[in-house]
Amino acid sequence: MSSSLMSNYGRIDITFERGEGPYLYTAEGERYLDFVSGIGVTSLGHSHPALIAAVNEQAEKLWHVSNLYNITPQEELADRLCATSFADRALFCNSGAEAVEACLKLARIYHDTTGNPDRWKVVTFRNAFHGRTLATIAAAGQPKHLKGFEPEVRGFEHVDFGDLDGARAAIDVETAAILVEPVQGEGGIHIASNGFMQGLRALCDEHGILLILDEVQCGMGRTGTMWGYEESGITPDIMAVAKALGGGFPIGACLATEQVSAAFSPGTHGSTFGGNPLATAVANAVMEEMQAPGFLEHVEKMGALLMQRIEGMLGNKRVFESVRGKGLMIGVQCVPPALEVMAELRKQGLLTVIAEGNALRLLPPLNIGEAEIDEACAAFERAIEGLET
Ligand SMILES: *Cc1c(COP(=O)(O)O)cnc(C)c1O
Numbered sequence: 001m002s003s004s005l006m007s008n009y010g011r012i013d014i015t016f017e018r019g020e021g022p023y024l025y026t027a028e029g030e031r032y033l034d035f036v037s038g039i040g041v042t043s044l045g046h047s048h049p050a051l052i053a054a055v056n057e058q059a060e061k062l063w064h065v066s067n068l069y070n071i072t073p074q075e076e077l078a079d080r081l082c083a084t085s086f087a088d089r090a091l092f093c094n095s096g097a098e099a100v101e102a103c104l105k106l107a108r109i110y111h112d113t114t115g116n117p118d119r120w121k122v123v124t125f126r127n128a129f130h131g132r133t134l135a136t137i138a139a140a141g142q143p144k145h146l147k148g149f150e151p152e153v154r155g156f157e158h159v160d161f162g163d164l165d166g167a168r169a170a171i172d173v174e175t176a177a178i179l180v181e182p183v184q185g186e187g188g189i190h191i192a193s194n195g196f197m198q199g200l201r202a203l204c205d206e207h208g209i210l211l212i213l214d215e216v217q218c219g220m221g222r223t224g225t226m227w228g229y230e231e232s233g234i235t236p237d238i239m240a241v242a243k244a245l246g247g248g249f250p251i252g253a254c255l256a257t258e259q260v261s262a263a264f265s266p267g268t269h270g271s272t273f274g275g276n277p278l279a280t281a282v283a284n285a286v287m288e289e290m291q292a293p294g295f296l297e298h299v300e301k302m303g304a305l306l307m308q309r310i311e312g313m314l315g316n317k318r319v320f321e322s323v324r325g326k327g328l329m330i331g332v333q334c335v336p337p338a339l340e341v342m343a344e345l346r347k348q349g350l351l352t353v354i355a356e357g358n359a360l361r362l363l364p365p366l367n368i369g370e371a372e373i374d375e376a377c378a379a380f381e382r383a384i385e386g387l388e389t
Helices: 049-061 072-083 096-113 134-140 164-170 194-207 277-290 295-311 338-347 370-388
Strands: 016-020 023-026 031-034 089-093 121-125 156-159 175-180 210-214 238-241 252-256 320-326 329-334 353-355 359-362
Touching (some): 031 370, 072 252, 072 277, 096 134, 096 210, 096 238, 096 252, 156 164, 164 194, 175 194, 194 210, 277 295, 295 320, 338 370
Parallel strands (some): 121 175, 175 210, 210 238
Antiparallel strands (some): 089 252, 320 329, 329 359
């Protein structure tokens, strides 16, 4: 590990040299099955031929021009995102936090331009994660992320996830929007019920405020539908997307309805790199793969299989207490410290990541096959044995 790096990450001391499909390899040739996917980013696995072709083709043509000019792959990507979602318009940036920031700014300027400049506050939920900028750490309100960075950005009211009455009580004449993850990722894989989502939509309509969804982690096919909100039957006004959108190339997006997005008039918001030709060319290839017939059905099927297999391993519950999830976004509640379980699984060749509340998080590539699920479950069995003795 390099000593010239800042020490803001608590890194695991492994260096991967290359990746292929669901596997990562060290320089020494050790192979790991990757159920982290760079935290829900490499959803098509590593070194996907269509993504390699897309990046190479674009790299030979044009890397960057700035949003001073038209960008053809960016327009194509906006069309694709709008065609598959509630949205009429897209704006591009480079990360999840930036996408959420754009959503928050859009909510404020929407009310400002529609005669309600007093509406600026946002109702958010405890245990959420929205990124690491000053505004997004304040939005999530996690004490451990805010500590040392005070004073925190004002204007966020925090309510328990799932508490509709609490959300109602938090809304006042200054409220601009409600911001929620349909499935909390970092928070430990907590799924918003359809009733909660529908209730939030109704509250927003009743009060003339906007519903913002943070689908940075749960969007892009992760839950078995293209978007996490689909099953609830509601649609948001604004949505943040990132992580898997670029399949490993950094890109984020803020999506919105025609009416709301109109508030971003020329000069109101922007980003140097946002939606540049390289990033959007790769994201178009990601979208194309995910929109192929049967792709999302496969995610649902593999998710159900993996959940069922893990349920079968709960046994006497000395290692895994319970399992929950949607599609291939799965949380396993651990009995011993989740960090120890993660380390034991790593010894068995399976990479996982932890989440809040002593949970282990599984985010395998969405194109994973049954053979790899078998392999992961064998690693689980060996780890359970190791941890129980
Ligand atoms: C990862 C994540 C973010 C932040 O994304 P970055 O690209 O790290 O800025 C925001 N919201 C959710 C739900 C996330 O999972």
